[in-house]
Amino acid sequence: MKQFQYSRPATQQAVIDAINKPGAKIIAGGTNLVDLMKRGVTAPDKLIDINHLPLKNIAPVKGGLHIGALALNSVVSENKLVVAQQPLLSMALKAGASPQLRNMATVGGNILQRTRCAYFYDTTMPCNKREPGSGCGAIGGYNRMHAIFGASDKCIAVHPSDMCVALVALDATVIVQSKKGTRRIPFADFHRLPGEHPDLDNNLAAGELILGVEIPDNNFAKNSYYLKIRDRQSYAFALVSVAASLELEGNTIKNARLAMGGVAHKPWRLVEAEKALIGKPVSAETFNIAAQIAIQGAKTYGGNDFKLKLAPATITEALKHASGLV
Amino acid sequence: MRTGSNSIPSSGGMSRVDGRLKVTGAAKYSAEYEVKGLTYGVLVGSTIAKGTIKSIDIKRAERAPGVLAVITHLNSPKVPGYQSATNTPKGQIRIFYDNKVVYNGQPIALVIANTFERALYAASLVTAQYNNGEHQTRLTDNLQAAFSPKDDNEYKRGDPDAWRSAPVKVEQEYLLPSEVHNPMEMHAIIARWDAEDKITVWDKTQGVKDTQTNIALTFKIPTENVQVNSRFVGGAFGNALQVWPHEIAALIGAKVVKRPVKLVLSRTDMFTSVGYRPHTWQKIAIGATADGKLVGINHHAVGQTSAYEDFAEAPADVSRQLYACANVATSNKIASLDIGSPVWMRGPGYATGCFALESALDELSYQLNIDPIELRMRNYTDVDPESGKAFSGKFLNDAYKLGADDIGWSNRSSKPGSLTKDGWLVGYGMAGGVFVADREPATVRATFTDGGKLIMQTAVSDIGPGTATAMVALAADTLGITAENIRFDMGDSSLPPAPQQGGSTIMSSVGSAVFLACKQLMEKFKALGDSSDYAQLLKQNKLPKLEVLIDSKAGTEVDKYAMYSWSVHYVVVHVHPVTGVVKMEKVTCVADSGRIISPKTARSQIIGGAIMGIGMALMEEAVIDHRYGRLMNANLGDYHVPVNADIPQINALFVNKADTNINPIGAKGMGEIALIGMAGAVANAVYNATGIRVRDLPITPDKMLGALPHVA
Numbered sequence A: 001m002k003q004f005q006y007s008r009p010a011t012q013q014a015v016i017d018a019i020n021k022p023g024a025k026i027i028a029g030g031t032n033l034v035d036l037m038k039r040g041v042t043a044p045d046k047l048i049d050i051n052h053l054p055l056k057n058i059a060p061v062k063g064g065l066h067i068g069a070l071a072l073n074s075v076v077s078e079n080k081l082v083v084a085q086q087p088l089l090s091m092a093l094k095a096g097a098s099p100q101l102r103n104m105a106t107v108g109g110n111i112l113q114r115t116r117c118a119y120f121y122d123t124t125m126p127c128n129k130r131e132p133g134s135g136c137g138a139i140g141g142y143n144r145m146h147a148i149f150g151a152s153d154k155c156i157a158v159h160p161s162d163m164c165v166a167l168v169a170l171d172a173t174v175i176v177q178s179k180k181g182t183r184r185i186p187f188a189d190f191h192r193l194p195g196e197h198p199d200l201d202n203n204l205a206a207g208e209l210i211l212g213v214e215i216p217d218n219n220f221a222k223n224s225y226y227l228k229i230r231d232r233q234s235y236a237f238a239l240v241s242v243a244a245s246l247e248l249e250g251n252t253i254k255n256a257r258l259a260m261g262g263v264a265h266k267p268w269r270l271v272e273a274e275k276a277l278i279g280k281p282v283s284a285e286t287f288n289i290a291a292q293i294a295i296q297g298a299k300t301y302g303g304n305d306f307k308l309k310l311a312p313a314t315i316t317e318a319l320k321h322a323s324g325l326v
Numbered sequence B: 001m002r003t004g005s006n007s008i009p010s011s012g013g014m015s016r017v018d019g020r021l022k023v024t025g026a027a028k029y030s031a032e033y034e035v036k037g038l039t040y041g042v043l044v045g046s047t048i049a050k051g052t053i054k055s056i057d058i059k060r061a062e063r064a065p066g067v068l069a070v071i072t073h074l075n076s077p078k079v080p081g082y083q084s085a086t087n088t089p090k091g092q093i094r095i096f097y098d099n100k101v102v103y104n105g106q107p108i109a110l111v112i113a114n115t116f117e118r119a120l121y122a123a124s125l126v127t128a129q130y131n132n133g134e135h136q137t138r139l140t141d142n143l144q145a146a147f148s149p150k151d152d153n154e155y156k157r158g159d160p161d162a163w164r165s166a167p168v169k170v171e172q173e174y175l176l177p178s179e180v181h182n183p184m185e186m187h188a189i190i191a192r193w194d195a196e197d198k199i200t201v202w203d204k205t206q207g208v209k210d211t212q213t214n215i216a217l218t219f220k221i222p223t224e225n226v227q228v229n230s231r232f233v234g235g236a237f238g239n240a241l242q243v244w245p246h247e248i249a250a251l252i253g254a255k256v257v258k259r260p261v262k263l264v265l266s267r268t269d270m271f272t273s274v275g276y277r278p279h280t281w282q283k284i285a286i287g288a289t290a291d292g293k294l295v296g297i298n299h300h301a302v303g304q305t306s307a308y309e310d311f312a313e314a315p316a317d318v319s320r321q322l323y324a325c326a327n328v329a330t331s332n333k334i335a336s337l338d339i340g341s342p343v344w345m346r347g348p349g350y351a352t353g354c355f356a357l358e359s360a361l362d363e364l365s366y367q368l369n370i371d372p373i374e375l376r377m378r379n380y381t382d383v384d385p386e387s388g389k390a391f392s393g394k395f396l397n398d399a400y401k402l403g404a405d406d407i408g409w410s411n412r413s414s415k416p417g418s419l420t421k422d423g424w425l426v427g428y429g430m431a432g433g434v435f436v437a438d439r440e441p442a443t444v445r446a447t448f449t450d451g452g453k454l455i456m457q458t459a460v461s462d463i464g465p466g467t468a469t470a471m472v473a474l475a476a477d478t479l480g481i482t483a484e485n486i487r488f489d490m491g492d493s494s495l496p497p498a499p500q501q502g503g504s505t506i507m508s509s510v511g512s513a514v515f516l517a518c519k520q521l522m523e524k525f526k527a528l529g530d531s532s533d534y535a536q537l538l539k540q541n542k543l544p545k546l547e548v549l550i551d552s553k554a555g556t557e558v559d560k561y562a563m564y565s566w567s568v569h570y571v572v573v574h575v576h577p578v579t580g581v582v583k584m585e586k587v588t589c590v591a592d593s594g595r596i597i598s599p600k601t602a603r604s605q606i607i608g609g610a611i612m613g614i615g616m617a618l619m620e621e622a623v624i625d626h627r628y629g630r631l632m633n634a635n636l637g638d639y640h641v642p643v644n645a646d647i648p649q650i651n652a653l654f655v656n657k658a659d660t661n662i663n664p665i666g667a668k669g670m671g672e673i674a675l676i677g678m679a680g681a682v683a684n685a686v687y688n689a690t691g692i693r694v695r696d697l698p699i700t701p702d703k704m705l706g707a708l709p710h711v712a
């Protein structure tokens, strides 16, 4: 690991100033950043510790729920308001990592965690995300965990977060602050597809600090489910995960939200499949149709061919759970 | 002596004599010793699989803060033992010897600094240029090039083709991926030169004596001038059975900087440079009569090895011995690839072989429509079909019954995919395991003091099974004294010789020596007077202590009997009918390994083996990107082993009947059989649940999709 400086600027304003300097990087829980530093993937000159900033609050705001960027994944997942109003988020968080990691990991860090692609982590291997122009090792290589949607010939990595799959389904907004003031970024627009620039994971500008996320109120609390399929029962990233939320009127689906993890460079919202659910009766058939629509346009790379079967199977199963069919 | 009964209480037996030391951190492992003047080494690995080092730039590393030396093949002092091997031996790589690269990740430089962090940073500054060779790392592309290793064990009895004309046949191929030992403790050594020809090491090893001999040979110094300390070992599973190049590297480094060097492997090095269970292809053909008598078995295996060592297991050997069958042909071949050498891993060969044989037998049972246990009983044998010798002790039929009752085998459906619970498919599976029961020479010094203390000493290691605990329990039982008054010294090469802790031999070997030492002490006490208060007897006779030294080894019984331990694993799995997720519901493992000396540690051993078997069955797989010949999941985030959520109720049962022919204590090893068979049992249960037969481990959800039965 390269030598680096560490500082803890006293105020939010001082943090903003500090992160505007070249080579500076925020550290929150450090569960992702420190790993990347140890592996030589990232080598910041200065770590700016933000853990003391007052960004841990979870509180109702007008029309929604605000969750501070430094709220711990474990705390959010157990929070009474979250469990009661946004159970999908709680379930997604609990499906992620391990209790020890969730006790360190923050909401801001979770949003900004980087891909787990083995080629990204191994500095002896080609990777356009780590070293633009060096090629994509995963194409033609070990790509069992990789994208089936929205990839490019430069990168087929996936965003590994569970929490973000729930947040994109719930139409959350990310609130960020920079020298220029604060701005709000819809969650669906926060992360990027790789395109020609897989080195950019998201649309956060240099020098911006995440303050928190806001989730608008909804009527999904009763019928939400997060289903994650992985290679072991806990402590593994998703092969495929599905966030499903339904609003039911009798047996009819009044409103629906559907998103997938482990399938794209960003948490993957399934808008067309949602449309196919709305107005339909709760039934295995309805869910199968939606699942088939959901995987239209999927492209696989050998090692992840199985996701063409696993993805619709997981969608159907998640919807069954959300609707109470099982 | 406890007598034969399987009613060992699950909570019974002694707790570990070193348990408190271990859970409080007071137990010191090799890397934890404070040695004066210590320096820190970090290895640099190659980034190609095959070729030569064209140039290596160490200047930046040498100039980095705190760096004391950067050692490569260009500046390494000569290792005397390396020089004598004129023609390249197939064996260990000779570290820093020449510019050859034979696998990806091979150590090509050692950076030594005054702190670990500085060494680590400097190591990242070393860069090498290579002349790339063409590498081969995929076993299945190289099956044709497989060859028989030197100790060729192609085997035939009867008519090898007999299976072909049998009325019912199974002919299938099975694949096992490479699996990595990954004990919790990384390999670690502190190497110190005490004089020009004198060495002390604190080293992770399964055999202090073997390590001592090997280091002495490599550096051409007298054996007694090498002191090896390995008091505690945080797991090994076979990967500390030999001296690895990094251990030699630490000694080279200590010579160069003239200070002690500590070298702890990274987790990634643990995947690349200290062996693994070899990726193995197997083909089995079995023929049987309609009433389930085996007519013939063919079992052929090809395992991968490195380009520099003919490492060979014998997976197919299980088919010579496990069942009565007149016509058997087996072969064990290897294919040389440009990868690091494999090494023994828990249940070596047998675990691989039993997965294939016990899967094939299960397949046969469905074709025959005979219950899998019944099929095994119909082919049960009390004599070793290979040698014709009687088994020294075999109660496997008891084990089948015990396990079947415990798992609730009668609830199994013989029709795959027909049993469900809460929307999940339910499957029952079973498979047997077997491992040779060897007894090696062992020497124990036992000293009884007039303070009433017994001190036993032998140079064995305890890599985790609880050897010290079992020896103390055995001595306490034999002498009729309390465990608190007994000390067991080990992990020190200056103690009387003992075998390596490998191959499930220690209970039989060292246990017998401990028992005989206690017996001899008792005889000597008898000569002193008629009392079981030994301390008092010594005082009366004005003796400060009594000491015996026992050399114990196997005798002529090995000519008379075939000696094995057996196990049988039963499992219940749930499989999700839509997503293909496999969940373990229950495991029962029954060991037939003679008398149980230490019930608590025996139970832990069985449970640990079953958990390792869950990993083998459902998740473990070292993945190579063959374009680069490089491991892609060499870390514990990506290479999966079971976590708590994967582990169900595991019942450990014991036949607990003494094997009276093998040794004086009637106990045999159980470290290997705890694992062997487990993966087959899981695969068989998955088939029972779904009708999907997975013949290439691990059984991950992707392999289950497509053909899952419908659940209403």
Ligand SMILES: Cc1cc2nc3c(=O)[nH]c(=O)nc-3n(C[C@H](O)[C@H](O)[C@H](O)COP(=O)(O)OP(=O)(O)OC[C@H]3O[C@@H](n4cnc5c(N)ncnc54)[C@H](O)[C@@H]3O)c2cc1C
Residues within 6 Å of the ligand: A025, A026, A027, A028, A029, A030, A031, A032, A033, A034, A035, A050, A069, A070, A073, A095, A096, A097, A098, A101, A104, A105, A106, A107, A108, A109, A110, A111, A112, A113, A160, A161, A162, A163, A208, A209, A210, A211, A235, A236, A237, A238, B637
């Ligand atoms: C072994 C392992 C298994 C895991 N499994 C899972 C899993 O199954 N599912 C899952 O979802 N996740 C998983 N994770 C990832 C884990 O969720 C993330 O590491 C964690 O959420 C990151 O949060 P952190 O606070 O530790 O971030 P850090 O490591 O501190 O930071 C991550 C990044 O975010 C930036 N950052 C942090 N906070 C802010 C802020 N407020 N504003 C701007 N930038 C900021 C940092 O500069 C850094 O670039 C796993 C991690 C590990 C190590």
